[in-house]
Amino acid sequence: MLTDVAAASVAAPFDELGEPSPPVPRAWQAVLEHVETQLVEGTLAPGDRLPGERALSAELGVGRSSVREALRVLEVLGLIRTHAGSGPNAGAIIISTPGGGMSALMRLQVAARGFPVADIVRTRLILESSVAADLADAVDTARAEHVDAPDLTAAERLLDAMDSPELSPPEFLALDAAFHLALAEASGNQVITATMAGLRSGIEGYALAGLATISDWAATSTRLRREHRGIVDAIRAADAAAARTRIHDHISGYYAETFIDPAH
Amino acid sequence: MLTDVAAASVAAPFDELGEPSPPVPRAWQAVLEHVETQLVEGTLAPGDRLPGERALSAELGVGRSSVREALRVLEVLGLIRTHAGSGPNAGAIIISTPGGGMSALMRLQVAARGFPVADIVRTRLILESSVAADLADAVDTARAEHVDAPDLTAAERLLDAMDSPELSPPEFLALDAAFHLALAEASGNQVITATMAGLRSGIEGYALAGLATISDWAATSTRLRREHRGIVDAIRAADAAAARTRIHDHISGYYAETFIDPAH
DNA sequence: TCTGGTAGTGTGGTCAGACCACATCGGGAC
DNA sequence: GTCCCGATGTGGTCTGACCACACTACCAGA
16 A cells, blocks of 8 residues: 555556566665655654664665655655754754645646646636635634634735735736635645645746736736735625635636636 | 745745845756756657666766656656666656656655645545536536537446445445546546545545444445445436535545544 | 864765666577 | 577666765863
8 A cells, every 4th residue: 555656557446456466666665665654653753853864774775875766755745854964953854845746746747748737727716716615614604603714814915915016927926826825725724725836836837928918917917906805805705605706717817818718 | 937846835925036045956956957848848748768867967967866866756756657678668758647646745745744634535525526517517518519428438337346246345445436536537637637546545544444434334335336326327417516416425425434524 | 161163973965886687689590 | 581699778776985064072272
């Protein structure tokens, strides 16, 4: 169950049952498995330090280069952070920043034409619509049951920043991305937050390229600002249906204005 | 824009503008960037072969081990496949199997407690509900406009296989996972397909563990079979609302029966 | 005693070079 | 013509060697 880190054909239900011949285990996979096992067992937890590369290499009976290949994978996947030197900050430390790994994965898959841009946009529509509706629902239950409402201050601070008139279009777009991410964070779903960070990363190049096709940036940015406020207003008003519709139209509107047709 | 493969703080909108000091570029990142650039430019496309490790190392002026670390990352991310030996099949070849990378990412993030299981389940609910509704809508428009309807034969073949009475619970669960994946594939959205493969992978251990808490497996498996057929029926009937509701209840029902409370 | 610099130590980052197993291809031997 | 076997080049792995870095501990001087 822990062995299919790299291989794992997507649609092969019975691959795991009955292996006719171990297809040559690779040394770096053993390291990955070892770390994953310790993670699952709880021997390793966020904040802990991994043994040094040389120690790990001796412990598992593999070369240091193999250990390093595994650590590199863990680093890109957002599971560890490495620092040279000495002291409490040095070494490989277990962290959890899934956004980075998601971003790398999506960006490269888009580059390799594995992920069509339209699919990314469609997925964004689904996830962000749900996020907006969930937030509105949460506001609703917060009122009814007197519990804490989701925290939208980060998102609204970003909207305030976007009101600045001297923002360049790319700066505006960066804040726009951060706003959408802030909504996901407010929903409290780590998986969606990381996924949305990745999705955004995957189409960042296209979003920037799309800027060139916009004839009247002042009008467009004004509209985007208004739409953003409208989304937050709907959430604050606990109007899930409106929140869902508005964010859906907001996203598909931008891509329709540039050049992508999500065909939804 | 291509430099933040590994770092990439999720919520730092202005990190890209104005770098006070390049935080020591790492050799393997240069390799990753090189490949990504060629991918974006189209110099490299799926099916192409990368230069050999030694050639790449010489070309970029880095050591072979650094090249290998980058290739390892690309392999885990599902971008290349490597074969030793000689001939047209050997070397590193650009492919695109995002499912494997997603699975590794999600599984490890769950293990490292970065992704709560409840968040994974919630995300599954969102994505699969949308997939089912989309499929039903597609069936509807296929009828109206006389175009091809989504292909559900793969999913139904899996359902037939699940009718076999001598399946062990883990085998049943494997087919169940494949069925849900087949629905995503039928929807044609690569991003959702890969993401769902990853989500499923992340909670596979928990799903298997949940089997132990089920008192009457015969009754449960019968119910699951009936629910699966009901989902497909709703899709075939072009009833998007029913499809959405049924798959939602199907998923949340299983986790409620075991031990996870998605609290949705 | 306090202060400041400095050598020591262990970390990751990188490189070079050496094997190995493997798959293919090409040139003989038959 | 057929078959076999070495030459060749690939990824996979290991070893050993540096380097830069950051912290630690120590020691000399005030």
